[in-house]
Amino acid sequence: MLVSFSSIIRLLCAFLFLSPALALENESGDSDPRHTNNWAVLVSTSRFWFNYRHMANVLSMYRTVKRLGIPDSQIILMLSDDVACNSRNLFPGSVFNNQDRAIDLYGESIEVDYRGNEVTVENFIRLLTDRWGPDHPRSKRLLTDENSNIFIYMTGHGGNEFLKFQDAEEISAWDIADAFEQMHEKKRYNEIFFMIDTCQANTMYTKFYSPNILACGSSEFEESSYSHHSDVEIGVAVIDRFTYYNLEFSEKIERNSTLTLQDLFDFYTFDKIHSHAGVRTDLYNRDPSKVLITDFFGNVQSAVADEIEDDILYLLNHKEEEEETSNTASNTTTSSDNVTRVKNVDSSTINQYGANVINIKDTPTENNYAKYIVLASLGAIFLKTILK
Amino acid sequence: MKIQLEALLGLLALSHSVVADGPASNHSHSINEDVFENATAYPYEETLDITPLPRNNLLISFNFNIASEYINVSESKSHHQYRAFPRSLAPILESTDTRELHLRFGQGWWDSEEWGQLPYSGEHSGGVGVEVWSVIEAAGREQSFEKWTSLVNSLSGLFCASLNFIDSSKTTYPVRSFKPENNITLFDDRNELHLIRAALASEPVCTENLTPFVKFLPGRGKSGLSSLLDGHRVFESEWHKMSIDIETRCDGELCRYVMSQKIDAVIDIPRAIRTKKNPIPKPVSGNELNCDLDKPNDAFECFPLGDSNKLDFTLSDLLHRSILGGSKFSEKPAKVCAHVTDNWDTYLKVDGNYFGTPSNCFDVTGDDVYDLYFQTGDSTNVQSIKDVPIFVSRSLTGYGQDKGGSRTVFNNPLNEPVRLLYFESLPWFMRVYLHTVSVSGGGANELVKSVYYSPEVDRERPTHIEFELIIPANSTIALSYSFDKSLLLYSEYPPDANHGFSVEPGVVNVLEPVKYSLRTSSALLTLPTPDFSMPYNVIILSSTIMALAFGTLFNLLVKRLVTEEEADLVIEVSGPKAAIQKLKSKISVLKKSSPLTSKDSN
Numbered sequence: 001m002l003v004s005f006s007s008i009i010r011l012l013c014a015f016l017f018l019s020p021a022l023a024l025e026n027e028s029g030d031s032d033p034r035h036t037n038n039w040a041v042l043v044s045t046s047r048f049w050f051n052y053r054h055m056a057n058v059l060s061m062y063r064t065v066k067r068l069g070i071p072d073s074q075i076i077l078m079l080s081d082d083v084a085c086n087s088r089n090l091f092p093g094s095v096f097n098n099q100d101r102a103i104d105l106y107g108e109s110i111e112v113d114y115r116g117n118e119v120t121v122e123n124f125i126r127l128l129t130d131r132w133g134p135d136h137p138r139s140k141r142l143l144t145d146e147n148s149n150i151f152i153y154m155t156g157h158g159g160n161e162f163l164k165f166q167d168a169e170e171i172s173a174w175d176i177a178d179a180f181e182q183m184h185e186k187k188r189y190n191e192i193f194f195m196i197d198t199c200q201a202n203t204m205y206t207k208f209y210s211p212n213i214l215a216c217g218s219s220e221f222e223e224s225s226y227s228h229h230s231d232v233e234i235g236v237a238v239i240d241r242f243t244y245y246n247l248e249f250s251e252k253i254e255r256n257s258t259l260t261l262q263d264l265f266d267f268y269t270f271d272k273i274h275s276h277a278g279v280r281t282d283l284y285n286r287d288p289s290k291v292l293i294t295d296f297f298g299n300v301q302s303a304v305a306d307e308i309e310d311d312i313l314y315l316l317n318h319k320e321e322e323e324e325t326s327n328t329a330s331n332t333t334t335s336s337d338n339v340t341r342v343k344n345v346d347s348s349t350i351n352q353y354g355a356n357v358i359n360i361k362d363t364p365t366e367n368n369y370a371k372y373i374v375l376a377s378l379g380a381i382f383l384k385t386i387l388k
Numbered sequence: 389m390k391i392q393l394e395a396l397l398g399l400l401a402l403s404h405s406v407v408a409d410g411p412a413s414n415h416s417h418s419i420n421e422d423v424f425e426n427a428t429a430y431p432y433e434e435t436l437d438i439t440p441l442p443r444n445n446l447l448i449s450f451n452f453n454i455a456s457e458y459i460n461v462s463e464s465k466s467h468h469q470y471r472a473f474p475r476s477l478a479p480i481l482e483s484t485d486t487r488e489l490h491l492r493f494g495q496g497w498w499d500s501e502e503w504g505q506l507p508y509s510g511e512h513s514g515g516v517g518v519e520v521w522s523v524i525e526a527a528g529r530e531q532s533f534e535k536w537t538s539l540v541n542s543l544s545g546l547f548c549a550s551l552n553f554i555d556s557s558k559t560t561y562p563v564r565s566f567k568p569e570n571n572i573t574l575f576d577d578r579n580e581l582h583l584i585r586a587a588l589a590s591e592p593v594c595t596e597n598l599t600p601f602v603k604f605l606p607g608r609g610k611s612g613l614s615s616l617l618d619g620h621r622v623f624e625s626e627w628h629k630m631s632i633d634i635e636t637r638c639d640g641e642l643c644r645y646v647m648s649q650k651i652d653a654v655i656d657i658p659r660a661i662r663t664k665k666n667p668i669p670k671p672v673s674g675n676e677l678n679c680d681l682d683k684p685n686d687a688f689e690c691f692p693l694g695d696s697n698k699l700d701f702t703l704s705d706l707l708h709r710s711i712l713g714g715s716k717f718s719e720k721p722a723k724v725c726a727h728v729t730d731n732w733d734t735y736l737k738v739d740g741n742y743f744g745t746p747s748n749c750f751d752v753t754g755d756d757v758y759d760l761y762f763q764t765g766d767s768t769n770v771q772s773i774k775d776v777p778i779f780v781s782r783s784l785t786g787y788g789q790d791k792g793g794s795r796t797v798f799n800n801p802l803n804e805p806v807r808l809l810y811f812e813s814l815p816w817f818m819r820v821y822l823h824t825v826s827v828s829g830g831g832a833n834e835l836v837k838s839v840y841y842s843p844e845v846d847r848e849r850p851t852h853i854e855f856e857l858i859i860p861a862n863s864t865i866a867l868s869y870s871f872d873k874s875l876l877l878y879s880e881y882p883p884d885a886n887h888g889f890s891v892e893p894g895v896v897n898v899l900e901p902v903k904y905s906l907r908t909s910s911a912l913l914t915l916p917t918p919d920f921s922m923p924y925n926v927i928i929l930s931s932t933i934m935a936l937a938f939g940t941l942f943n944l945l946v947k948r949l950v951t952e953e954e955a956d957l958v959i960e961v962s963g964p965k966a967a968i969q970k971l972k973s974k975i976s977v978l979k980k981s982s983p984l985t986s987k988d989s990n
Contacts, residue, residue: 047883085495085594085623091667093595093620108619109603112548112596117882135538136552137545166883168920233668342461342641343577347568350523350583351561357854359838376839377822384843 035149035190038299039142040065043078043124045156045165052236053227055083056097057155057197057243059105064250065151069299072111076127076142079112080119080156080166090233097239097247099231113140121171128179130188146187151195151296155243158198160221161207177207184210191284193261193296197242199224202278214284214291216265218242219275226274241273255298262289429719430472431455432606434613438703438760439727440770441503444657444695445626446706449507449650450613452605456645461575461638472717473645474604476546481634481645484539487572487581488523489634491543493593496627496654497909503654504773506906512631512650515893515907518549518593521566521585525574532582533559540586548596554586557816560852561585563840565811565897573638587813589890589910593630595619601630601649612715613722613752617651621707624663625653657767658695660706699767702737703760714753721751724760727771732764777806777898778859782908784891786870789916793824793870796894796908800859804901807837807858810867811895814851816844817915818891819872827857829865834858846874873915881917888912 042065044051044058062077084095084106095105114123126132127142144150157164161173176194183189194215196204201217208215218225218240227237228244239247249267253259265288268277281288358376437449456473470478481489492514498506506513522539526532536559544551562585572581598619602609609615622628634647662669679690704710715722726734726748735742736750737759743750752758779799786792800806814820820843827835837856844851859865882889893907919925950958960966 082592082594085592090669091620092624093622104620106595106619108595108609109599110596111599113545115548115596116550116592118550118552133541135541137542139545168883342638343574344571344638345574345581346571347523347581350567350572350581351563357563357838357840372836373822373825373839373841376841377843380841380843384845 036147040075040151043154044080047081047166049088054155060097061153068297076113078114078119129182144188150189150192153195155197161203173204173207180210215280217278223275245272261291430717432472432718435723436613437725446655449652452649454647458642458644461643462641472606480542484535485525486522487636490521491632492519494629495593498627500776507652510905513629516910517589517591519587524582525579536584558586560813565809587892589892606717611713615712616709625655628653697767700763711758713755721753725749735761737761780896784911791872795868797866798859799864807900809897810855812853817874820851825869885917888914
């Protein structure tokens with residue numbers, strides 16, 4: 001069932017995206033295997049109101065990737081604190097990244113996947129490596145495959161080879177590097193574009209050792225990243241410089257844009273960012289000047305021919321037949337078994353755990369009253385032991 | 389479109405009584421009827437009730453009712469068709485055998501002394517944060533808990549809330565409170581039903597929780613009354629609640645889900661109008677000040693009056709949105725009702741024209757943009773508020789990080805005794821002493837009718853208290869107990885441990901003389917919180933001590949203790965003076981041999 005479902009999606013993708021993809025193929029001139037789906041993991045790691053700008057950073061990127069066509073189901077948004085409905089916020093339900101307050105980043109239909117105390121190092125690593133308990137909902141998982149391009153954006157307070165989460169714990173550059181290696185081993189990505197905006201950000205990608213990862217950061221070793229400007233009414237800085245200029249650049253981009261990642265990297269200058277933005281390309285086997293920005297920020301995809309596709313229709317038909325036979329089989333067994341099973345239950349009988357409700361009938365004096373409570377506790381303890 | 393509009397106007401103008409009262413009476417009946425004759429009509433209906441409250445506040449109540457298709461539960465069929473009922477929700481309920489689900493989101497404070505009873509007698513108003521309870525069919529208690537965990541995890545993905553934090557240490561099985569009103573059908577009579585509940589008091593409620601709520605509706609917020617729902621306005625209100633109640637209604641073996649979604653918000657009218665003009669609260673300029681003319685009043689002096697009682701506003705002033713046509717999916721037209729007194733004028737505004745009805749209820753159909761216009765000369769004149777049977781307030785007492793107490797005050801303003809159930813679920817790190825429970829005031833006799841108490845187990849389950857109390861007429865009683873605060877493990881402290889830990893609201897269910905339900909406010913408990921920089925301090929201190937110890941030991945092992953004479957002797961042989969002497973002698977030796985070589989080199 002799953003196989004056929006994903007194959008259908010692929011087939012659909014083939015119909016929908018074949019023509020633009022071919023056009024892009026000609027422009028970039030690269031013969032590398034292309035991706036078929038785009039994912040974005042956007043993480044802000046700082047708690048507390050005064051880190052408003054980190055939430056604004058990450059929501060700005062959320063807006064950008066959503067505008068360029070990545071659906072909410074393929075964006076994992078980790079928002080470490082609630083600033084939008086914070087009682088300090090003068091504009092409830094709104095987050096702004098500019099003092100002109102022209103764009104409300106929180107918008108009307110945001111979907112936050114991990115929020116508040118859920119944003120931890122553990123959950124982030126689990127998300128990347130997809131190791132969860134059986135009850136973890138699908139919408140909170142990174143369901144990527146070997147044809148996925150993943151854009152990972154992180155922002156927060158950091159230092160040399162670490163990034164702080166929630167002001168309580170840290171993730172190290174090695175942790176992320178090892179998680180990426182696991183993703184590579186499990187064929188969980190085609191290419192990763194890693195972007196980080198924090199102090200000494202460039203140290204965070206120095207430990208990566210898995211292929212097909214392109215990384216960029218806002219500032220080099222022993223260098224701080226700075227905020228761009230403050231909003232007097234909100235009372236705090238609203239965005240960081242690196243993210244601000246990323247946005248300034250990406251606001252010009254539409255889904256059919258031919259701008260490349262190299263154009264983006266050339267846009268980072270010390271004059272603008274006030275720190276030395278870094279790019280690491282040695283793990284990446286394509287030339288950034290030939291990679292479209294929309295390969296990561298947008299949802300422009302190509303189709304990959306799959307050998308199984310010939311058999312999809314057959315498989316689908318066959319599957320249904322199989323299911324039908326199994327269904328009829330189960331129906332015959334269960335219906336005979338189940339006909340008398342439906343029963344109406346008086347709701348007052350729910351959760352009646354024996355005699356551990358103590359009813360007090362006569363007028364209790366102070367002493368009696370204490371006695372009853374002792375009785376109640378004894379009863380509860382007795383029951384507890386029995387239940388154990 | 390014009391024709392439709394005229395038809396509607398005719399309807400409004402001519403058949404008042406039909407519009408006003410007709411549909412309301414068979415309201416609940418029709419949702420159970422079969423409505424599949426009309427292909428576009430879903431088993432769905434929506435209403436909006438607007439009630440002015442004292443002190444220029446306005447209560448806005450949205451109500452959306454949806455039903456699913458009938459399913460024969462004795463047939464195991466993996467595919468079901470969903471028309472109006474949200475497709476994302478039903479499979480979760482099916483896979484976890486949830487027969488009833490109740491979800492509450494809310495923030496803000498309801499001023500029951502001014503505003504009277506909560507809407508729907510408090511039945512749909514949860515406490516602060518998120519609250520969820522459900523009736524699950526399972527073979528045993530353990531299995532029911534597994535299904536419950538699966539349910540809350542799925543809901544956390546659906547509602548963008550941290551419901552996955554609900555574990556056994558936050559879950560209770562209520563014994564007398566939260567009982568379902570109707571009988572429930574077991575799909576398999578070998579199973580039994582379990583009522584399970586949990587609450588997260590510190591959970592924020594924001595736009596991301598409203599998004600799935602609106603997406604459940606057939607109109608997706610694009611048409612019908614849900615087009616009024618804007619997160620920005622809902623979350624700027626004084627008090628807001630969102631609720632979802634799903635029940636399984638069965639007719640023999642044919643069952644279906646019936647869902648009711650509600651949003652209630654109290655909006656401060658003058659503030660909402662002010663923020664529409666200018667969202668930033670700035671001082672009013674001198675000529676806009678509304679001065680009290682009875683008092684000294686000139687260019688330099690002004691005693692400003694309070695907000696005017698004359699109100700003149702539209703619904704879009706408050707919600708910044710208009711109704712984008714009627715619902716295209718509902719079986720009956722969407723209904724908007726204003727519950728006002730005679731000195732309020734209420735009109736439906738369509739296309740620049742205003743229309744009124746005697747009952748102040750309006751049907752919304754077609755594709756036009758609708759707005760509601762309100763005007764009054766005295767906004768204090770509102771429909772009489774319903775008296776609250778009980779006022780309850782809970783507070784934490786005591787000081788220090790070692791122990792504390794809780795005190796809940798019940799105030800009965802009525803002339804007859806009030807019988808109620810008081811439910812509390814306390815986190816395990818509050819170690820309640822049952823022997824300290826005391827009830828004071830109001831002649832303290834015959835107040836406690838029954839007690840259910842289930843003590844906490846560290847990290848496994850909360851303290852669960854259910855008292856049945858009788859509060860005598862016109863009296864105030866206080867229920868208090870004390871508890872110990874326990875230390876948590878290092879990794880159990882949240883990132884902002886110094887902020888304190890939320891204790892979920894207590895639940896009061898009044899049984900007599902009227903059915904009423906309310907929640908106390910949540911409490912913030914400060915626990916003994918370690919200094920989180922301690923490990924670093926310990927490392928630094930222990931390093932210092934180790935360095936000291938190592939230094940002394942090293943000196944003892946390597947250095948030798950000698951007398952002064954011995955030292956002198958040693959110095960003579962190997963001390964600095966001797967070294968210099970040695971050097972000198974070496975140089976002199978060199979000097980003797982060097983003149984020749986140095987001359988050579990020159």
